[in-house]
Amino acid sequence: MKLNYLLDKLKSNGYKITEQRKTILQVLTSNNKNLISVENLLDKSKEIYPKTNMSTVYRNLEILEKLSLVYKVVTENGITLYKLVCSNEHHHHIICKKCGRTEAIEFCPINTLEKISKDKNFDLTDHKLELYGYCIDCQSSKNN
Structure with a gap:
């Protein structure tokens, strides 16, 4: 999924586009071939926008999941991983x-x-x- 599509989808559902939200989406789009953990998503987001925090990452993943924009997988070790929906x-x-x-x-x-x-x-x-x-x-x- 393209970043602009995701931003438009969030806007059309009444969500504001904050710097943290945009950064999280940038990281997800640049990692669209791999599953990513919340911790890894946070680390990569902080490289772009250092004010990103864990609660914001979780909150945004909940929103993206509710809008069916991310795919959530729980591994056999209980680790939750995310990926943008590919189609x-x-x-x-x-x-x-x-x-x-x-x-x-x-x-x-x-x-x-x-x-x-x-x-x-x-x-x-x-x-x-x-x-x-x-x-x-x-x-x-x-x-x-």
Whole structure:
């Protein structure tokens, strides 16, 4: 997503564009291929605008999540990572466990599970599918 699109989306939903908010969005757009932790987002934001603080980062991530502009992943270690939504189309991701690099899977293999849900009288309303492993760069460094 482009920075101007994000700024327009926030404005059209009644949010002011502060320097901290703009800085957080700049960091997210420049890291659009990787998941980023709140701590890393804060550190990179402070490099651009030193007055950025943790509570502002959390507050902005909540707003972005509410507007469906960020994708939130909780790792098996309980660490929450964020990434800008890459498209409005329903899709899933392959995520590198080491560097956080994220690639979209452009289709949804959920049809079989939806049938199982219906057979069990369960009304499936949502799902996420994330595949974890190591990207080619991390595979190389893992073996060294």
